[in-house]
Amino acid sequence: MLELTAVTAGYEPRRPVFRDVSLTVAPGEAVGLLGPSGCGKSTLARVAALLHRPDAGTLTLDGTRVRGWRHRAPRELRTAVGVVFQQPRLSADPRLRLRDVVAEPLRATGRRGEAEARVAELAEAVGLTGDLLARRPHEVSDGQLQRACLARALVLRPRWLVCDEMTAMLDASTTAALVAVVEAYRAESGAGVLAVGHDRVLLERWCDRTVQWAALTGGA
Known part of the structure; x- marks a missing residue:
């Protein structure tokens, strides 16, 4: 509860x-x-x-x-607890590619080895293609970035x-x-x-x- x-x-x-x-x-x-x-x-x-x-x-x-x-x-x-905020551009590091935005919690908790497989799994779930994962926040739309932020919120299950x-x-x-x-x-x-x-x-x-x-x- x-x-x-x-x-x-x-x-x-x-x-x-x-x-x-x-x-x-x-x-x-x-x-x-x-x-x-x-x-x-x-x-x-x-x-x-x-x-x-x-x-x-x-x-x-x-x-x-x-x-x-x-x-x-x-x-x-x-x-x-995972959290998704209203404004993805304020909650995603602009220096990171989207795959690294999604993987950030895994790396912060010492679980880098899980990153590749988990990012691929969640990218498919939220509708992010490989070319989008290679882009940085300023290169994608608000909707695409929010998809990455949702994946990040779910990455630690x-x-x-x-x-x-x-x-x-x-x-x-x-x-x-x-x-x-x-x-x-x-x-x-x-x-x-x-x-x-x-x-x-x-x-x-x-x-x-x-x-x-x-x-x-x-x-x-």
């Missing part, structure tokens, strides 16, 4: 973005978090992905309470996947393709998915249940 309990988080002392938010995602479940831009959804997603320490509250992964964040979190917990506005900048066909990849991975692995967005139609079609941000924060 991924459990966020009474979480308060922000970026300035005593000025939280939100207070006392609780949310759970079960293994194998896809939960949509629906709300307008700027309400705090992405901050909650970063807490769930172990990328932002909350001011208060707890995050529990598979029965283990998280006590360290970012590089201070134990590797077992860090690698249990995470038990949890956080998709923070993953398709917000993409056309309908690319959106459908990437959601299909996530759903295939969920069916195969039993991973839980937290999908953050503001597109009600997409989230309600994609997810097992959709939660309104206002319901979490006591809004109308």
